[in-house]
Amino acid sequence: MPTRRVDPRDLASLAAKRRWTRPDAATVVQAWRDSDMSRRASCERHDIDEQRLARWAKNYLAPPRLAEVAVVGELPSARSSSLVIELGQARVHVERSVDDELLARVLRVVGSVC
Structure with a gap:
């Protein structure tokens, strides 16, 4: 492109x-x-x-954009089973076992509408 x-x-x-x-x-x-x-x-x-x-x-999928990441609160421990990603008004709860490709697709969609 x-x-x-x-x-x-x-x-x-x-x-x-x-x-x-x-x-x-x-x-x-x-x-x-x-x-x-x-x-x-x-x-x-x-x-x-x-x-x-x-x-x-x-x-023509959009190339990934780099974004600044701010940690709010404590970092999840190694035993934590999930984390929350906030993109604009949206929150995505991510389980530890999530497939990387699925997570990337979800974040692209959420990022395109936020």
Whole structure:
């Protein structure tokens, strides 16, 4: 995916295309993710069909973002069976035995809506 910011004129020309190539779609998806706007707001602003963007966004999972972590209270002991992760307004209770891939998918979804 592109790492540079997309010029709004370039985005408008891509949005107007009847068909997107994979690089076109990756550019549009990344521009939306970089904008910190909701998908709906971004689509309205750039005259993009929201379902089209949603379909392409599924093909291009967002790269993981680094976040500052603050420990509130005591660190869980080695015997602790769970921990709580707060993302915005959401709280995710994580059991010690959780599958790493499942946890990563859950955090991506929660992070995308918070």
